[in-house]
Amino acid sequence: MIKLENLNVKLGKFALKDINLSIKEGELHAILGPSGAGKSTLINAILGVVKPQSGKILVEGKECTNMPIEKRSFGYVPQNLALFPHLSVKENILFGLKAKGVKPDLLFDKLVEKAGIKELLERKPQSLSGGQKQRVALIRALVVKPKLLLLDEPFSALDVSLKRQMWELLLGLQKEFNITALFITHDLDEARFLSKRASVLIDGKIVQNGNTKELFEKPKSVKVANYLGYKNIFKARADSKNSLYIERMRASVEVAQELIPQKEYNILIRHNAVIFTNEENKETFRVEPEIFELNSYNLVTFKIADAKFEIIADKQRKVTNYVTFKREAFWLLES
Numbered sequence: 001m002i003k004l005e006n007l008n009v010k011l012g013k014f015a016l017k018d019i020n021l022s023i024k025e026g027e028l029h030a031i032l033g034p035s036g037a038g039k040s041t042l043i044n045a046i047l048g049v050v051k052p053q054s055g056k057i058l059v060e061g062k063e064c065t066n067m068p069i070e071k072r073s074f075g076y077v078p079q080n081l082a083l084f085p086h087l088s089v090k091e092n093i094l095f096g097l098k099a100k101g102v103k104p105d106l107l108f109d110k111l112v113e114k115a116g117i118k119e120l121l122e123r124k125p126q127s128l129s130g131g132q133k134q135r136v137a138l139i140r141a142l143v144v145k146p147k148l149l150l151l152d153e154p155f156s157a158l159d160v161s162l163k164r165q166m167w168e169l170l171l172g173l174q175k176e177f178n179i180t181a182l183f184i185t186h187d188l189d190e191a192r193f194l195s196k197r198a199s200v201l202i203d204g205k206i207v208q209n210g211n212t213k214e215l216f217e218k219p220k221s222v223k224v225a226n227y228l229g230y231k232n233i234f235k236a237r238a239d240s241k242n243s244l245y246i247e248r249m250r251a252s253v254e255v256a257q258e259l260i261p262q263k264e265y266n267i268l269i270r271h272n273a274v275i276f277t278n279e280e281n282k283e284t285f286r287v288e289p290e291i292f293e294l295n296s297y298n299l300v301t302f303k304i305a306d307a308k309f310e311i312i313a314d315k316q317r318k319v320t321n322y323v324t325f326k327r328e329a330f331w332l333l334e335s
Helices: 039-047 089-093 095-100 106-115 130-142 160-177 188-194 212-217 222-227
Strands: 002-011 014-023 028-032 054-059 074-077 148-152 181-185 197-202 205-211 233-240 243-246 251-254 264-269 274-277 290-293 298-304 307-313 322-325 330-333
Touching (some): 028 039, 028 160, 039 074, 039 148, 039 181, 074 130, 089 130, 106 160, 130 160, 188 212, 197 222, 205 212, 205 222, 222 233
Parallel strands (some): 028 181, 028 197, 074 148, 148 181
Antiparallel strands (some): 002 014, 002 054, 197 205, 233 264, 243 251, 264 330, 274 322, 298 307
16 A cells, blocks of 8 residues: 655765565554664655655555645654644644544544543643543544554653553554554564564664564564664574584584585574573583573573573573573574
8 A cells, every 4th residue: 555665865964775665554564773763754754744865655556755745645643742732632633634624524433432532622732641642642643534644653752551551542443444554663562562564774774674573583684683682693603504603602503594614604592592401411501590580581691601691581481500502493694
């Protein structure tokens, strides 16, 4: 439904480079990335606030790259929500419809009911809580029946419990009304919860794109793995077709992938690659683990030679002084 083709946007010294992205009808797509990656610039280019230097923006097969903002039929929830302080909640919600000369229909009543804000309609925004303001801004963006809903980190200021409520509300509305949405976030849990597909934007480039679950489980590069919070990334050299020598470990490990002997690799050793055991043999390493008890899991750290490991383990997992590795759980990364 929404397609970006080789989109290039330059703002001062920063540039979005060759952005290619497709979002299907009814899809909730997340754009992830660190601060300064260009996430807001991308949203502004899609909205029409920023003009691309080259490339195309297509909606339902029709190009809208140079179309005026008001003709794009997009809904938008900015980070600061941009509610009008002098208007009531109802007037804020109906502002877009009024500007188009359209009267509200049953959708207004349905959305207000779903969002639980019926009792707030005559109040002014300054009298609302943060969570209530978020609901008003979301419903205002949806009542105009947008072809695409754009959200620029709208939940970033909320505490954890309110965020979860808003995620559930957005997901429920998206499913019921078949909303197509693109949202940007730096909250990894938010992306996991809300989206089926996601893209990682780093330094103005989409460096990985695809199914959200697969993206989190199978990062393509060191950059993506670091951004997603992975630890245990090491440089290694293939000493055979199925063996990697990790210099900081001063040891070789067997991997499931076929390697090119003597080639340099980056290897990610996942949490589930580590097996704690009581047995000492040629395949185990002796370690002195430290266990840090957190709310829902334990963080286990240990060293093998100069290689420091951090492992997330559930509370029931037994931690011993010997470790070995599952060869199928190693993951090779691009530089």
